[in-house]
Amino acid sequence: MRQPVLSNEKMAWTKLAVLKELPPGSLMEVEHGDDLVALCNVEGEVRAIHGVCPHHGGPLGEGALHGELIACPWHMWEFHSGTGACAFNASLKVPTFPVRVEDGDILVDLA
Ligand code: FES
Numbered sequence: 001m002r003q004p005v006l007s008n009e010k011m012a013w014t015k016l017a018v019l020k021e022l023p024p025g026s027l028m029e030v031e032h033g034d035d036l037v038a039l040c041n042v043e044g045e046v047r048a049i050h051g052v053c054p055h056h057g058g059p060l061g062e063g064a065l066h067g068e069l070i071a072c073p074w075h076m077w078e079f080h081s082g083t084g085a086c087a088f089n090a091s092l093k094v095p096t097f098p099v100r101v102e103d104g105d106i107l108v109d110l111a
Pocket of ligand 1: 053054055056057058072073074075076077
């Protein structure tokens, strides 16, 4: 049986930051065109989620990282950095993006 070929060809990796700017336990906001992306480092694992809160548009990347949860700075709604799920209503989600770190660069697939 033929195995599927795994490829990065359809991925759109974009460098958004460098790892040394995002130590474990930190959160940052990155502008990309008209979009905002929130990057965080959870115990060495870099994660990326859409940077605009679905409540009233707060900048998630300017909030706080509590373990794996990102707290919006405006009204403190929390979102899981890996799944994008809201902590008190899992059906409410913020989009998440694949991340890889290469030669100290943080690359995010925003496609
Ligand atoms: S705008 Fe994010 S919690 Fe209200």
